[in-house]
Amino acid sequence: MRLGVFDSGVGGLSVLKSLLQAKLFKEYIYYGDTARVPYGVKDKETIIKFSLEALEFFKEKKVDMLIIACNTVSAHALEILKANAPFPVLGVIEAGVLAVKNSLEDKNSNILVIATQATVNSHAYKKALIQEGFLKIEEKATGLFVPMVEEGIFQGEFLKAAFKYYFDKLKFHPDALILACTHFPLIAHSLAEYFGKNTRLIHSGEAIALQLQHEFDLISIQEEANIKFYASSDVEKLKKIANLWL
């Protein structure tokens, strides 16, 4: 089986990493729209246009299934992608919500969703969590974590100042923290340190690997996976980061 993984840039590599660890597919086609990243600050219409262009790419590559690693695309374009694709399309949001449902028994738990502005504006997580019966949800746009991670800032005083800037006035101390952007797993360690051990971190990549195992009855294979990387600009840079992250 050949799996397509689409992201607005390099961030989806954190999702690809979880998929590789689960060993569910033989071939992977990763495409990052690095020429037009970030999507998180763009409007819905633009996000849909770019996503449909990416879909054409994956159709040509004849993938059997497509994972939308980008939360912004999952929030705004998943339905239209599903409607236009001849193969199953899965987004990270439904996977993340499923993971919350499986790990939090108390519907009164405090859930904090951190994401880009576009993902927050869609309220996709909040709506899905409410449908699952959860009551206390705060969505917080923490868009600056994206360029900070891309600059290689995973810890330190500057990142702590960013946490203080974003989290100083939260309504509650979260029981669960959804890392609703592909870049955020790279600062998971610092976030865990900031919030303490009573906050459970939910990671999209791990969530989607679990969803695939449960819903599609996929089982781990032993063969070495074959991965091909494509990007709309500077594919060498993407490969370099892939070497670092994977």
Place this chain on the structure above:
Amino acid sequence: MRLGVFDSGVGGLSVLKSLLQAKLFKEYIYYGDTARVPYGVKDKETIIKFSLEALEFFKEKKVDMLIIACNTVSAHALEILKANAPFPVLGVIEAGVLAVKNSLEDKNSNILVIATQATVNSHAYKKALIQEGFLKIEEKATGLFVPMVEEGIFQGEFLKAAFKYYFDKLKFHPDALILACTHFPLIAHSLAEYFGKNTRLIHSGEAIALQLQHEFDLISIQEEANIKFYASSDVEKLKKIANLWL
């Protein structure tokens, strides 16, 4: 006369503002490639491709002159734009260097250039400053100031942490600080406070307005200027920011 102003996003409004204050033109066409911003992290080839697409737009709009407000485009695509344009094309880098030359007598002055990674990689400022006889130049990529400004962070503890992160290990205390990115004039006040009153700030917009007056013998007009805004995505957002900045 109709002046075109091109930028990768909204940042060029800081240059437009200086041009409006100098009252040199009757009509302005501002185009921001907001769907594909930021350019500062993209490769040279992509920057040239996008810039030539923008040039076609300005040809259609029949401008008499084009200002490249974006430092990244000025660094990587100015020559090719000049070669392909039927009207004069001016970049902010030559203007900035001219301003340094006019304001610093001592060629041993310490000059700090802060810019995006792509502008720093081009070493366009360093090369031009060396040609003018300056000897002590440090170029520093401070790319995170761009999304911070776009998030409305112009002062405060988080910005101070960013200054500390970027400037803690400078080779010297700068006599001149070139704000080599359109977004940076919005944090000029905080930068001035951080570096102290012995550091002179060089602002691209003011520099280019001066260059226009000197090289093209343009004089101030009294008529109210007419400004048209265009963007590759979310033109309403651009207009909203223009209302705030201008």
